[in-house]
Amino acid sequence: MSKKNIELDEIHSRLIFRLFQTSNVMHRSGTLALNSVGVTSQQWSVLGALSRPKVEAGMTVNDMCRYLMVSRQSLSLMLNRLEAVGYVKRIQDKRDQRSKRIVLTESGREALNEINHLMQVFFEKVMKGLSRDDQISCVHYLTRLRDNMSID
């Protein structure tokens, strides 16, 4: 009458659970570290995405959704907040009139520089005890997990 009880592979559960915990802690202490700038860890990810040299001309909303792996609706609210404090701007794409390009403002660039000072301290604390090779391995593992978990 009842299905056999399933025992999950312990290492699998542990890995997924560790991801849970680490993600919770990251958002909390990341946002705390950025407290003086008044930016959340998620908002930092948006600013960081825009600061890459290859996106000098800005990113479209859809591109950024795919890059950050959040829904358009979630991103839209973050962009509204960042636009309200003047860190980003939505500008019309010349070639495609439907598209907007999200760009960093001068004020956003200054904020990001301040953020990076704070992040440098944060990163040093976070990476303590992990060699460069460890960090590279960890990125590889996370990339693999991310891709395996992706819907498409």
Added chain:
Amino acid sequence: MSKKNIELDEIHSRLIFRLFQTSNVMHRSGTLALNSVGVTSQQWSVLGALSRPKVEAGMTVNDMCRYLMVSRQSLSLMLNRLEAVGYVKRIQDKRDQRSKRIVLTESGREALNEINHLMQVFFEKVMKGLSRDDQISCVHYLTRLRDNMSID
């Protein structure tokens, strides 16, 4: 007049950013995988915590906050929802009248068994390409990151 521009260590940014992405994807596709049971990935973490043999007698709310690394207020809402569908129960602690012990109900145990069937499939997909040693290494790295990021 302006501080020197900070260039963050690329591997550090990448690692943290990968954690962002992976956590986003995990919650989305984890919840999707559990869709038929009507439980979110976060609620699964609560049920999972309670299913461990060492917590046969239940966990206090504070213990579970520390374990899941979420605030009491967040946990409280999750417990309310799980209690509303009958998967968990808050029972008085005999020894400490202030404490409640969160326990899995029979219905919760059945749901968890169904969840575990779904999770087994999910885990197989997620862990593809990662050897057991890889998984163990990844857990070690995440544990290190989690502890380094913890406030206390």
Added chain:
DNA sequence: GCATTAAGGTCAATATATTGACATAAATAA
């Protein structure tokens, strides 16, 4: 006994996250 501390619940405000739905405008395909 009385003051303090601890455990838990809840309210508020805010930010993030999802899906689904609907609207508009513009590009593209038939």
Added chain:
DNA sequence: TTATTTATGTCAATATATTGACCTTAATGC
């Protein structure tokens, strides 16, 4: 040219997450 698709924005409902505050009750320290 018309139909469809694409890009974006927004509303709704819901779940998760934070901090801070306040309340009750109970254990503990003095």
